[in-house]
Amino acid sequence: MMENSAVGSPNGAAPTVPAPTIVVAGGGTAGHIEPAMALADAVMRLRPDARVVALGTERGLENQLVPARGYPLELVPPVPMPRKPTFDLVKLPLKVADSVRRTRQVLDRIGADVVVGFGGYVSLPAYLAARGRVPIVVHEANKHAGLANKVGARFAAKVVAAVPGTSLPGAQVVGIPLRRSITALDRAGLRAEARRHFGLDPDAPVLLVFGGSQGARSLNSAVSQAARHFADAGVSVLHAHGPKNTVAVQEFPGKPPYVPVPYLERMDLAYAAADLVLCRSGAMTVAEVSAVGLPAVFVPLPHGNGEQALNAQPAVDAGAAMLVPDEELTSDKVTELVIPLVTDPERLARMSAAAVGLGHREADEVLAAMVLDQAVGAEGRSR
Incomplete structure (x- = not known):
């Protein structure tokens, strides 16, 4: 946990909840990055003492967008899935293992309390690195989920979707987090x-x-x-x-x-x-x-x-x-x-x-509240 986390007070008052560290994984394109940043902003409105860290790759658009929004960015190796049966498929298990190992090192170093994934190349290693160690929240923007979110949803603490009818089981519809x-x-x-x-x-x-x-x-x-x-x-x-x-x-x-x-x-x-x-x-x-x-x-x-x-x-x-x-x-x-x-x-x-009435204008704070609940739960389980 962060060094400034408070675990109690000397006068016997009820202990305060330590400041959580939220990790968002949604690099590559603006469609993955922007909802992650909107969530980050909502988390900071609800918990100003929280810390939000983004995961990304060295070539993704997140290298421009995330620092511009004021959040730290940790780079990890991507896990791109080959579209055709080539020699890259043979090397894929090694690439996945290396990316998961290095992502796990990042999660341990920053003291992650919860990982929130939005799909894409960065989310898959984040899900696998967090599995069994840190609660996972999966957000799916489309009706048909991609591979990363299909994998992450299998062991996620919470699965949410932007639209009804997604293929992910048990998904709760909250909409897409948007900037204020x-x-x-x-x-x-x-x-x-x-x-x-x-x-x-x-x-x-x-x-x-x-x-x-x-x-x-x-x-x-x-x-x-x-x-x-x-x-x-x-x-x-x-x-x-x-x-x-x-x-x-x-x-x-x-x-x-x-x-x-x-x-x-x-x-x-x-x-x-x-x-x-x-x-x-x-x-x-x-x-x-x-x-x-x-x-x-x-x-x-x-x-x-x-x-x-x-x-x-x-x-x-x-x-x-x-x-x-x-x-x-x-x-x-x-x-x-x-x-x-x-x-x-x-x-x-x-x-x-x-257009009035389409969408979910409060999706950012609805999702942020869910994520913070998972972070608090993770702190309780770690004691």
Whole structure:
């Protein structure tokens, strides 16, 4: 336990609960990292004396996002699962054993009281290292759980999910932890400031475009090729194309600007600036867009098991969003579908109203309370 933990008081008063150390494992992509950071923030609101430590790998996006949020980051070897039967499968047991050993050393050194995993390469060694030693809480964002969470759920003290119908047995639905800057966002109140921040037209309709933390080529191509049509329609575009991609867009003097950026560090301001968003439909993205009441055109990632289409469906069914298959997203489709929508304020207002009630705005603190309960239980068992 931490050195400043109090175990009692000299005057015979009831002992205080020692400050817990919470370990979050959810590296790799923003979809894994952001809910982990939202949980960390909620833990610190509920227990300001707590310590939260994140696990990550040397190549993951967590190396930028976690330190920026003020939390310590411990690096461990990832355990990527080969997608095809190659020689890597032969080496996998050794890689797993090494990663688990080194992760266990980290958990012992920092005095972990509970491990919370959000899936991905970092969660599997965290679960295996904590098994039988530290309570485990598994959070699954998607309807179909990944391998790491399937393994972790077998010996977890608590399993929670973002949506009903997950394949993990006994999962309690709590939603996805979101940052308070998102759940408490006043889009209308921040609109003018947000548009100044990005250099957007203060009065024109604004389309926000992003394809996840790394961007999406199909979105980049289809939207950027429609730049002239946006300009002619009087629409301003804020386009996050991804740090490894570039977007060349012709300027049209006298027209609302088309603003390409590699990455959006202030998603709250991006949401506040926009009237409509065109984006992928990862679980985290759908949860945030719905929480702020932003009308959406979702373009699910065409690969994988169809998870992103499932993520988007509740918002589509509620009338808060539209869905366009990736293979159908062309510049012509953008011109025919998106421009009439973003320039129709009455329809956008109806879609925004339909988003009210979707999701779980208090998921961060609900999950934080569960995690802290496990940490307190772990302290009691260790005595």
